[in-house]
Amino acid sequence: MLATHEAASDVPAAMIATTFLGYMGLYAFLLAAYVGTLYYLAGKGRRTDVTVEGPGAVPVPSQA
Amino acid sequence: MLDDPVLLARLQFAANITFHILFPTITIALGWMLLFMKLRFTWTRDSAWMELYRFWVKVFALTFSLGVVSGIVMSFQFGTNWPGFMNTVGNIAGPLLAYEVMTAFFLEAVFIGVMLFGHGRVANWAHTIATALVAIGTTLSAFWIIALSSWMHTPAGFEMRDGVAHATDWSAIVFNPSMPIRLAHMLLASGLTAAFLVAGMSAWRWLRGDRAPAVRNGLRLGVTVAAVLIPVQIFVGDMHGLNTLEHQPAKIAAIEANWETGPHTPLVLFAIPDEAARENRFEIGIPSGASWILKHDAAGVVPGLDQFEERHPPVSPVFWSFRVMVGTGMAMLAVAWVAAWRLWRRGEPGTLVGAALVAMTFSGWVATISGWYVTEIGRQP
Amino acid sequence: MELLGYAPALWLPAAFAGLMGLAILLYVVLDGYDLGVGLLLGGARDEAERDAMIAAIGPFWDANETWLVLATGLLLVAFPMAHGVILGALYLPVALMLLGLILRGVAFKFRTKMAPGSKLSWDRAFLGGSALAALAQGWMLGSYVLGFQQGWAANLFAAVTALGLAAAYAFIGACWLVVKAEGELQRRAAQWARSTLGFAALGLVAVSVATPLISDRIFAKWFSLPNVLLLAPIPLATAALLAGLWLALGRYPRPGDRWNWVPFAGAVGIFVLAFVGLAFSFYPYVVPGTLTIWEVAAAPESLAVILTASVFVLPMILAYTAFSYWVFRGKLGTLRYE
Structure with a gap:
């Protein structure tokens, strides 16, 4: 009923291109920072664990 | 390619929406999982559940704020990139977006403050309620946005006058033919x-x-x-x-x-x-x-x-x-x-x-x- | 349609202009103070001070920023054509503001979660993002006041309002810190408030002088009789508040930390007066001098649907926002959640 090109604005293409590249760069950086932070936060848990159990806390296959 | 404004506007919007959707997809359900952890802690008094909550609430906060900032960008781009869209279907899309902001955004934004920082300032039950309200807020937000999205796929409850869509039946608009199934699929x-x-x-x-x-x-x-x-x-x-x-x-x-x-x-x-x-x-x-x-x-x-x-x-x-x-x-x-x-x-x-x-x-x-x-x-x- | 009473196409757009004005005012005051605290981060001496400053806005900023979403949302839904025109004309500053808001929003969360070594970088991102957002908003204000004129004079004016609004945000942010901070930080916050006050006043004067000069209509509105007498309290009260705060801030913090909320209340008063003045100048135009609210309003049925909701929902939003401020009343120390 409304095709996409009919809804577009008349802002110059160069302006959209510049902001588009800016957003893409920022998003790529943020995504990397996000995933990096998740693993950093998860990794912190192990450090406290190690200090409690001693440095030898390696996976021990246990049969339950 | 870089001199076609339509293609660029489309690419930019697609990139934004792709980036944005990553975060609500997590927070909608993670909110309820946090509530589950909180309730398990309240009932069992097992500190492992609280420890799990503390870890995931940090992830939730981070994810939530990425969703908020990319969502703000989208609220501006509706106007800057697609003025024609709003001119034609603004009478339908507008109220749905307004309802989302008023019923969902404020609820989650205010109570996430209590949820994140309220420990020790409010009672445990009040903190649990704040957690629940944040979960409800994220889900409500999904409800409205899916209503709009599926209306764009399967429009109903409107008539065209002078090339502009006018609402005739709001419940038909919100619960349009593909909305319930699409909402279930998304949740x-x-x-x-x-x-x-x-x-x-x-x-x-x-x-x-x-x-x-x-x-x-x-x-x-x-x-x-x-x-x-x-x-x-x-x-x-x-x-x-x-x-x-x-x-x-x-x-x-x-x-x-x-x-x-x-x-x-x-x-x-x-x-x-x-x-x-x-x-x-x-x-x-x-x-x-x-x-x-x-x-x-x-x-x-x-x-x-x-x-x-x-x-x-x-x-x-x-x-x-x-x-x-x-x-x-x-x-x-x-x-x-x-x-x-x-x-x-x-x-x-x-x-x-x-x-x-x-x-x-x-x-x-x-x-x-x-x-x-x-x-x-x-x-x- | 009968339910809507007399001529809904006349009063509904006016009601929405009022709602939108309220949302913008709340945004400028609320996000104004937390953007301002972000700017003042540049004056912090060490990490502990930065932690205390960020703790003072921690539980509030998410909700504060939501008022911006509501304001643009209302502009979009109630005056869709104006939304396209305004945001099209302000495309670049809007993009820069969004960039700033993204940066500060994520820096705020990342700073406490990443490795300790990167905290300073995130704090700089928070400061930079806040500055970018505040300056871009001030630029948009100046550009809007001039009716989106181009040219070096218009750009110069926009640069002045950009600095003026940033100073005003820093000022209200410093007043917020007078309420929420303690000890040495609180003492310095009072000094910051005093030193930013002058620059904020300069920006205010620039806008007040330019607005009537740029448009005969606005000039006539302010300087015809009896308006000139009826409206005189607005500039007079603003001037009195500015002078009073400048004198009072020299003696803050008070012994026993009494009256610590007064500078912030005064700052809110100045923001409200300035906003009322601007709103009076431009009403009923939504795009200055070109489009009135009635020319660009959405269909009355759709506006009525939103208004019905806002009558019930907005008081609830205000109530639970008040609840959150009550929960986090008093000093916040180094509030954190981990």
Whole structure:
């Protein structure tokens, strides 16, 4: 009923291109920072664990 | 390419929406999982649940704020990139967006403050209620945005006057034909994304030798939710496909890369769709498969792209996105069930299953984004 | 339609202009103070001070920013054509503001979660993002006041309002810190408030002088009789508040930390007066001098649907926002959640 090109604005293409590249760069950086932070936060848990159990806390296959 | 404003505006909006959708997909379900952890702690007084809550509430806060800032960008881009859209359907889209802001955004934004910082300042029950309100807020927000999105696919309850849409029946607009199934599909997708995130991160900690009870709880919670939701999602996805066949047959034809209408349509597993020649190369398919899935009858007549010449969506992106989504879904099913079985029999995942869970940590993102591409590219032009 | 009473196409757009004005005012005051605290981060001496400053806005900023979403949302839904025109004309500053808001929003969360070594970088991102957002908003204000004129004079004016609004945000942020901070930080916050006050006043004067000069209509509105007498309290009260705060801030913090809310209340008063003055100048135009609210309003049925909801929902939003400020009343120390 409304095709996409009919809804577009008349802002110059160069302006959209510049902001588009800016957003893409920022998003790529943020995504990397996000995933990096998740693993950093998860990794912190192990450090406290190690200090409690001693440095030898390696996976021990246990049969339950 | 860089001098076509329409293409650029479309790319920019697509990039934004892709980036934005990553985060609400997690927070909608993670909010409810946090509430579950909080309630388990309240009932059992087992500090492992609170420890798990404390870890995931940080992830939630981070995810939430990324969702908020990318959402602000989208609220501006509706006007800056698509003024024509609002001029035509603003009378419908406007109220739906306004309801989202007023009923959902403020609720989550105010109570996330209490949820994050309120410990020690409010009673435990008040903090639990704040957690619940944030979960309700994120879900309400999904409700309104899916209502708008599915109205754009299957419009109802309006009339066109002078080229502008005017609302005639709001409940028909909100509960338009594809809305309930689409909402269910999205909420389940959110549940699976959060479940695999929780399971995958917990498995990663477990593989690194972190045997804290909180890690075990997280592993069990994530795997259980994933194993329960994935068959439901496959069922709902099939219903969504039938719903789409009824309302947007061109999309289904593109998904199946089915160029010709007819009975005994094969289910194409692999092919390289060729738009110029209007045929598939290297096609590998199951005879009558598509007829059986879509019509539940091997001789069912399935509409092909020949019915929609010049008016059908680009075939390759839709075809491939759909296969990525379904493939991810199948991998989710396999990993979730094997992991659930291992956890149930042995109480721990083992190295191989643990590694599989780690590999699947962000599988929900892959499935959700490819799913959105199927539905949104399939809406074009 | 009968339910809507007399001539809904006349009063509904006016009601929405009022709602939108309220949302913008709340945004400028609320996000103004937390953007301002972000700007003042540049004056912090060490990490502990930065932690205390960020704790003072921690539980509030998410909700504060939501008023911006509501304001643009209302502009979009109630005056869709104006939304396109305004945001099209302000495309670049809007993009820069969004960039700033993204940066500060994520820096705020990342700073406590990443490795300790990267905290300073995130704090700089928070400061930079706040500055970018505040300056871009001030630029948009100046550009809007001049009716989106181009040219070096218009750009110069926009640069002045950009600095003026940033100073005003820093000022209200410093006043917020007078309420929420303790000890040495509180003492310095009072000094910051005093030193930013002058620049904020300069920006205010620039806008007040330019607005009537740029448009005969606005000039006539302010300087015809009896308006000139009826409206005199607005500039007079603003001037009195500015002078009074400048004198009072020299003696803050008070013994026993009494009256610590007064500078912030005064700052809110100045923001409200300035906003009322601007709103009076431009009403009923939504795009200055070109489009009135009635020319660009959405269909009355749709506006009525939103208004019905806002009558019930906005008081609830205000109530639970008040609840959140009550929960986090008093000093916040180094509030954190981990």
